[in-house]
Amino acid sequence: MQRSWYKVTVVVLLLYSCIAGLWMPVPRLPILNETIRNVYFHVPVWFGLIVMCAYSAYGALRYLKNASAKWDQVSHTAAQTAMFLSVPGILTGSIWAKFTWGTWWTFQDPKLNGVALSILIYGAYFILRSAAHEPHKKAQLSAVYNIFAFVMLILFLLVLPRLTASLHPGNGGNPAFSKYDLDNGMRLIFYPAVLAWIGLSFWLFELQYRYQRLKELYNHENH
Amino acid sequence: MRNLSHILYRDFRQEWRQSAIWLSVVLFMVGSVYITSLCFNAKMDKPSWNAVFWIMLLFTSLSLSVRSLNASSQGYALYQFLLFNPIDFIIARWLFQVILALVLNVLTVLVYGWFMGFSVQRPALFLSITVLNTLAAASVLVFTNALTSYVSAGFSLLSILSIPLLIPVYSISVKLGKQAMDGIENAAFRWDLMGILSAVFLISFGLLILLFPYLWRSR
Numbered sequence: 001m002q003r004s005w006y007k008v009t010v011v012v013l014l015l016y017s018c019i020a021g022l023w024m025p026v027p028r029l030p031i032l033n034e035t036i037r038n039v040y041f042h043v044p045v046w047f048g049l050i051v052m053c054a055y056s057a058y059g060a061l062r063y064l065k066n067a068s069a070k071w072d073q074v075s076h077t078a079a080q081t082a083m084f085l086s087v088p089g090i091l092t093g094s095i096w097a098k099f100t101w102g103t104w105w106t107f108q109d110p111k112l113n114g115v116a117l118s119i120l121i122y123g124a125y126f127i128l129r130s131a132a133h134e135p136h137k138k139a140q141l142s143a144v145y146n147i148f149a150f151v152m153l154i155l156f157l158l159v160l161p162r163l164t165a166s167l168h169p170g171n172g173g174n175p176a177f178s179k180y181d182l183d184n185g186m187r188l189i190f191y192p193a194v195l196a197w198i199g200l201s202f203w204l205f206e207l208q209y210r211y212q213r214l215k216e217l218y219n220h221e222n223h
Numbered sequence: 224m225r226n227l228s229h230i231l232y233r234d235f236r237q238e239w240r241q242s243a244i245w246l247s248v249v250l251f252m253v254g255s256v257y258i259t260s261l262c263f264n265a266k267m268d269k270p271s272w273n274a275v276f277w278i279m280l281l282f283t284s285l286s287l288s289v290r291s292l293n294a295s296s297q298g299y300a301l302y303q304f305l306l307f308n309p310i311d312f313i314i315a316r317w318l319f320q321v322i323l324a325l326v327l328n329v330l331t332v333l334v335y336g337w338f339m340g341f342s343v344q345r346p347a348l349f350l351s352i353t354v355l356n357t358l359a360a361a362s363v364l365v366f367t368n369a370l371t372s373y374v375s376a377g378f379s380l381l382s383i384l385s386i387p388l389l390i391p392v393y394s395i396s397v398k399l400g401k402q403a404m405d406g407i408e409n410a411a412f413r414w415d416l417m418g419i420l421s422a423v424f425l426i427s428f429g430l431l432i433l434l435f436p437y438l439w440r441s442r
Contacts, residue, residue, distance in 0.1 A: 064437050127383055132374045137374075144434045145370055150367060
């Protein structure tokens, strides 16, 4: 196993956050009740996704600087990993929302709109990649789009809360996990969970990256 | 500077000669406004009037941008590459798109207001929001237009690439437009959103200038 130290850490932290997250006592808050435990699963997934988006933009930036195929692959794979993570992110959020807000999805919440936007953006990114055929041109166009889109995405995520009040816990007077009612017991599970999921997203990234490399080598030898 | 005005002059001359192309965009706009007024029986409450107006603006800007996609040929692209530097070129492109879009959008306000009624209480403010929106949208559209001119996919790819990037611009504009419609006084007006819209414009314009030279090199 390559760089096994961080994978071992990820496994240990994930096990810890799952077991402790489901088992340890949590504060009793109105509406949220036991669903507050979702904070150990749903929120860290989104942390991992944002980190992957940023890594993808970083890869694009490196590609524009030195035009090496490696960084194009990094950028592409990181975007794939981010979109992969959006699935558990939306599932955990949607199921949670059904029990607390009474609906699977709403257009009133800025965070949900931000997610929808990021899926649209990276969807467009993948389509742009498939539309360009010549490898260098494909890499260049998608790197340029990636950087532009990432900056706009961040801008939008910062702007959105000003457009509509969020329904998310901790926003607009909803009870949650803010500095007032977060107890230290939850912090002890939440922070390791965030680290674990960011680590896991890099692990997923690495697997996909190596798989793509092997596929390329295989195709190269057989043609 | 002389290069810039030269490119602009040439673009406008070409545009004027191929009058069918820009007339088709105007016709597109008038047609869609007409359909809207048929669908709504020319009676709409204020929030819908505002929402439909901005959607109309989004699609006319998109079709305007597609028009300039078709206009430049392969040979002309090479000629430009040999003569101009990328910054001059992209600023000229941007100015060209902005001027055409401004004319078109003001025309849209007039035609739409004529068909659907115009009950905006602060028209000057509404118009300045439209102008700011045009500037921001033009930066995004010129960028995606430059991208798609390298791949043979045309309209669908252009709209797929630009709509996600235009969502911030339009969602802010809708909020502001509604406020101008309701005649909110200066003290209560959401100037912070106006500032954000300007920031979106400045950032997208800056990114356009920064990133375009990389595209230019790949010709």
